[in-house]
Amino acid sequence: MTQTRAxxxxxxxxxxxxxxxxxAFAAQFVLHELPCPLCLLQRILFATLAIGPILNIRFGPRPSHYAMSLFAAVAGAVVSTRQVLLHIMPGDAGYGSALLGFHYYTWALIGFIAAIVLLASILLFDRQFDDTAPQPISGGAFAQAAVWLMIGLTALNVVSTLLECGFGACADNPTVYELLKHAA
Structure with a gap:
C-alpha cells in the first residue's frame, strides 16, 4: 500500500x-435525547480515535499515529462495554432509543471493535511507512475536508457538553441543558 492510498x-x-x-448529534437534537456521561465519554473517544488519521494525513503514515488510535479504540471498547453491561439485565429498556435493535452504546462497541481490527490490519502494510517516498503536504481536498469536518464536529461536541453539563459533573440521566436552564 502506498502512502497516497493510506x-x-x-x-x-x-x-x-x-x-x-x-x-449521535441527530439522536440528541432530533429525538431530544441528551447523552449520558458514558455516552459523552464515548463521543470523546471517537474524537480521540480520529487523532491518528489526522496526523497521518498531515505528516504521513506512522505506526505511532495508528497506535494512538488503537489506544483510543481500546478505551472506547472498554467504556462502551461498561455501558452495555449496565443495561444487560432482562427487562432493562436501556438508555435512549434503539437503532435497528441496538442502542448507541452497543453500536459504539461494534464501531470500536471494528476500528481495532481495521487499525491492526492497516499496520500490516509496511510500504506506507517508506521514508524514501516524499511526504504528503496536505493529503488533497478530500482528506483536508475530512480533517476539518472532524475538528468541527469535535468542537460542536465540546459546546454541546458544556451546555448540557455546565461547569459541574454531568447528570446521570440528563433532562435539561444546565447552562441554558440558568439563562432562562
Whole structure:
C-alpha cells in the first residue's frame, strides 16, 4: 500500500467517525435525547480515535499515529462495554432509543471493535511507512475536508457538553441543558 492510498483510507476513516458523531448529534437534537456521561465519554473517544488519521494525513503514515488510535479504540471498547453491561439485565429498556435493535452504546462497541481490527490490519502494510517516498503536504481536498469536518464536529461536541453539563459533573440521566436552564 502506498502512502497516497493510506492517506485516502485514513480520510475515509475520518468520514466514518464523523458519521458516528453526526448520528449521535441527530439522536440528541432530533429525538431530544441528551447523552449520558458514558455516552459523552464515548463521543470523546471517537474524537480521540480520529487523532491518528489526522496526523497521518498531515505528516504521513506512522505506526505511532495508528497506535494512538488503537489506544483510543481500546478505551472506547472498554467504556462502551461498561455501558452495555449496565443495561444487560432482562427487562432493562436501556438508555435512549434503539437503532435497528441496538442502542448507541452497543453500536459504539461494534464501531470500536471494528476500528481495532481495521487499525491492526492497516499496520500490516509496511510500504506506507517508506521514508524514501516524499511526504504528503496536505493529503488533497478530500482528506483536508475530512480533517476539518472532524475538528468541527469535535468542537460542536465540546459546546454541546458544556451546555448540557455546565461547569459541574454531568447528570446521570440528563433532562435539561444546565447552562441554558440558568439563562432562562
Amino acid at each position: 492517506i485516502t483510507l485514513n480520510a475515509l476513516g475520518l468520514y466514518a467517525v464523523a458519521l458516528v458523531l453526526a448520528a
